Amino acid sequence: MTDEERLARVTLSRVLEPGDETGGRWVREYGAVAVARRLVDGGDPLPGVTYTRWEGLRGRAALVRPERDLERAGEAGVRYVCPGDGEWPAQLDDLGDGRPTGLWVRGRPSLRMWALRSVAVVGARACTEYGAHMAATLGAELAERGWVVVSGGAYGVDGAAHRGALGAGGATVAVLACGVDRPYPRGHTQLITRIAEQGLVVGELPPGDHPTPSRFIQRNRIIAALTRGTVVVEAAYRSGALVTARAALRLGRFAMGVPGPATSGLSAGVHELLRGEAVLVSDAGEVVELVGDMGELAPERRGPVLPRDLLDPAARRVLSALPGRGTATADVIARGAGTTGDDAIGRLYELRALGFVERHGDGWKLTRQAMISVHEGHGRC
Structure with a gap:
């Protein structure tokens, strides 16, 4: 990865929205340097966008100062990891043209090494006490078994999963839908700061960028691609957690669900997922048996000996x-x-x-x- 290539990718991280497959195709066909130069210096639109859209992208590009972004990131203890770097998780390449141009990473461990043995635990923000308990328990049990717990840093299930892993002295990664230098939600500032100290905070948006509804949805594809499987703990029919699980299935990963009461609207989405290709799990042993290596089996289930x-x-x-x-x-x-x-x-x-x-x-x-x-x-x- 040359300095010119890195600066071009930093530029594109500010110009292209996460998951922009048209932009991803440009990068694949012409290279990041050529695409960034075309956006900054001007010229006819690249294939696949209207003139109006092209001018909008050029307007963004005119304001980008990639050197300043890298300097600002370094001051906040953030590094920029690109495809081709030793720390780049190769499984993100499964996203094809929707692959990030790069990832901003805050924290000391190697993202590539941690992603090799990771599981996503996601679910409802307004979860029940049961959902919070199950997420925290899964987070702690997975961490105790040497697995990295990946989630989105949000309220509810995400936060409980992160806290469970941290409480067990384990590893956890928060994937944000904004710049990794500005914790979101604000109420989780202390939690995300602790994750950065003990684990990793990751995002594809440059320093200072804010979250939007579409960025939350696109963030979920990173969680799905980064991990070996996704566990959903409580999710209504329109929950973003289901987007993560379905993305995992499309990418050839495992999707798992923790069942809840049949009368609970917060479990309705999970149950619908379980009626399809997802697998029912109730503890970390069952999760690891599915996503782990050969021989990592859950204990045999049986009733009490009479x-x-x-x-x-x-x-x-x-x-x-x-x-x-x-x-x-x-x-x-x-x-x-x-x-x-x-x-x-x-x-x-x-x-x-x-x-x-x-x-x-x-x-x-x-x-x-x-x-x-x-x-x-x-x-x-």
Whole structure:
């Protein structure tokens, strides 16, 4: 990456809007230096835009001072990472002509190295207590497993995910829809400052630039492309978090969703996502099993071990043959268990020693504790 190329890309970061595929095609076909020079020095419009649009871009270009932007960024501890740099995350190239001209990065770690083992956790800004809890728990558990948690620095789920990772002493990246030198939202100034100290703050807009609705949407494609998969924790039907998950699917990444109450409007978008190609997850183990390397498996899920589970099969059959209420003779129990009377009697004495049955005259009955165990084992409780 030459200085001229870097300055040209800084210029284009101020002139072109994030995700501008027409501009991205110009850069691919003519090179960043030629495109920037054409915009600054003038000339006929490049293919794909009207004269009016071209003049608007030229008006922006006339005000750009790339050297000043780089100087201002350096004073704020921000560096500009371009395609071709050693720190550039190659997975962003999957965006094709929508790839950023470069990324402004605040923080000490290598963006490329951190992105190799990263997961996005995104969701509703106005999330519920449940959503905040799940996002923070996922953030902490992923960080504890050595994964980088990527989100958008917003209120709600994003902030909870970042805080969970930070609280666990782990790594987290905030991808902003504005200049990385001006934290947004303002209420998260302290959080984003802490992320910059302990992790990374990233954005494609130059220092001082402000967010707009379209820039938030385009920011989401960076989150999706940067990570191995996207987890959505609470999202309504029109949530921007769903845009991130769908972008992940288009890019060949994993999309995952944390389910919520069927009656919650904030979970409706997640459930719709789960009806398609997304995968249901409930904890970090399930996330890592999906996006991680071979052998990173979630623990086996099973219910609690009941006392009756420890009995051998023959004793369990005799126990199951006893009535739920009242007593039964050994002969009746033997027929129910499909065994002989002598075997049934032997098993019954064994079960009595273990506290499962009681003898009443010529009959046998379940103890109170055994009744609970048997009913739980059959799913009737």
